[in-house]
Amino acid sequence: MKEYSISTILAQAGHFVDSGTGAVTPPIHPSTTFVRGDDYELIGEYIYSRDQNPTYDQVEHLTAELDGGAEAKLFSSGMAAITAVFETVNMGQHIVAPTIMYHGAQDWLRRIAKKRGIGLTLFDTTDQNAVRHAIKPGKTALVWIETPVNPTWDVIDIAVAAEAAHDAGAILGVDCTVSTPITTRALDFGADLVFHSATKYLNGHSDVTAGILVTRTTDKRWEEIKFIRKHVGGVLGAFESWLLLRGLRTLSIRFERASYNALKLAQHFEGHPNVETVLYPGLESHPGHMIAKRQMSNGFGGMLSLCVKGGATEAKTIATRLKLFASATSLGGVESLVEHRASVEGPMSQVPPNLLRLSVGIEDVNDLIADLELALEIH
Ligand SMILES: *Cc1c(COP(=O)(O)O)cnc(C)c1O
Numbered sequence: 001m002k003e004y005s006i007s008t009i010l011a012q013a014g015h016f017v018d019s020g021t022g023a024v025t026p027p028i029h030p031s032t033t034f035v036r037g038d039d040y041e042l043i044g045e046y047i048y049s050r051d052q053n054p055t056y057d058q059v060e061h062l063t064a065e066l067d068g069g070a071e072a073k074l075f076s077s078g079m080a081a082i083t084a085v086f087e088t089v090n091m092g093q094h095i096v097a098p099t100i101m102y103h104g105a106q107d108w109l110r111r112i113a114k115k116r117g118i119g120l121t122l123f124d125t126t127d128q129n130a131v132r133h134a135i136k137p138g139k140t141a142l143v144w145i146e147t148p149v150n151p152t153w154d155v156i157d158i159a160v161a162a163e164a165a166h167d168a169g170a171i172l173g174v175d176c177t178v179s180t181p182i183t184t185r186a187l188d189f190g191a192d193l194v195f196h197s198a199t200k201y202l203n204g205h206s207d208v209t210a211g212i213l214v215t216r217t218t219d220k221r222w223e224e225i226k227f228i229r230k231h232v233g234g235v236l237g238a239f240e241s242w243l244l245l246r247g248l249r250t251l252s253i254r255f256e257r258a259s260y261n262a263l264k265l266a267q268h269f270e271g272h273p274n275v276e277t278v279l280y281p282g283l284e285s286h287p288g289h290m291i292a293k294r295q296m297s298n299g300f301g302g303m304l305s306l307c308v309k310g311g312a313t314e315a316k317t318i319a320t321r322l323k324l325f326a327s328a329t330s331l332g333g334v335e336s337l338v339e340h341r342a343s344v345e346g347p348m349s350q351v352p353p354n355l356l357r358l359s360v361g362i363e364d365v366n367d368l369i370a371d372l373e374l375a376l377e378i379h
Contacts, residue, residue, distance in 0.1 A: 079211065
């Protein structure tokens with residue numbers, strides 16, 4: 001069969017046409033249970049929706065195809081998916097993760113890993129050799145990275161991390177929430193597992209909380225992850241799964257527009273008198289730009305940060321003066337958001353106090369520039 005490009009596959013929800021009715025839109029299957037036939041054998045492959053349901057299947061097939069993986073599994077949130085991976089690490093084993101990463105996942109590692117006797121080493125995301133030094137051969141079971149790293153957008157070289165993990169007998173899991181498979185397919189660079197908080201770009205409309213894992217191979221660890229989802233019950237539900245499928249159909253066009261807008265903003269505000277630095281992997285001045293060019297093949301994404309002149313007070317004042325950028329957490333929706341991360345993450349946060357994180361939406365970029373210009377006039 002001809003290999004279609006990602007945007008074609010997405011637009012057609014995986015070439016969907018319902019063979020029974022001719023419908024071009026995939027159906028919702030809200031049923032929690034599935035009958036058996038006269039011979040007491042199952043009619044299809046479904047038994048009960050805590051395990052599997054045809055509507056989850058539609059999303060899982062599509063996302064496995066996007067990332068080029070063997071299988072995908074859908075979860076009730078990003079954290080439900082991440083913790084299912086962490087749960088596969090046993091007492092006495094070791095996990096490696098970045099110092100700056102999605103703070104919810106790091107919170108879990110700091111608290112639960114310690115309680116369960118799992119070792120944890122955090123590595124500096126600005127040093128590409130740091131990941132190899134953090135690994136303990138024979139003990140490290142999982143290297144978990146995120147790229148670009150939220151909210152400094154440091155870029156971690158996936159191929160380098162994969163090689164370091166594999167040399168030590170560990171696997172590499174990559175949080176690709178911010179890059180999405182539109183621009184980075186982590187399995188192509190040697191990752192074993194890819195994670196997306198589908199709450200963000202994949203759904204894209206700030207109205208579904210969901211997580212997705214994609215695996216390179218259906219090995220023992222993957223069987224364990226499936227066992228965890230089935231027994232913990234972190235499934236999404238048919239209606240949300242269907243909404244997510246609907247959101248996915250426009251992912252490529254949304255991501256491309258957000259990337260275009262973010263690059264324009266980054267270029268416009270670099271060198272602005274009230275801005276100390278603009279952090280965006282698409283800027284040549286960004287330390288991770290060369291790696292980003294290699295592993296982000298279709299845009300640098302819609303996330304950037306502005307370190308403003310001054311400290312936390314100035315940053316928060318600017319956030320409240322913005323009219324188009326709503327002051328709210330989360331990212332990857334069609335509407336632009338701003339957040340003062342240091343306030344949200346609390347005292348353990350490594351994020352600079354003058355940093356404002358922008359999730360750039362798909363609005364007209366000139367309106368966004370004008371909004372920021374006005375808010376920055378405070379100084
Ligand atoms: C939001 C987010 C998560 C967690 O996903 P939820 O859907 O909120 O549980 C993990 N990683 C990154 C990078 C995120 O932005």
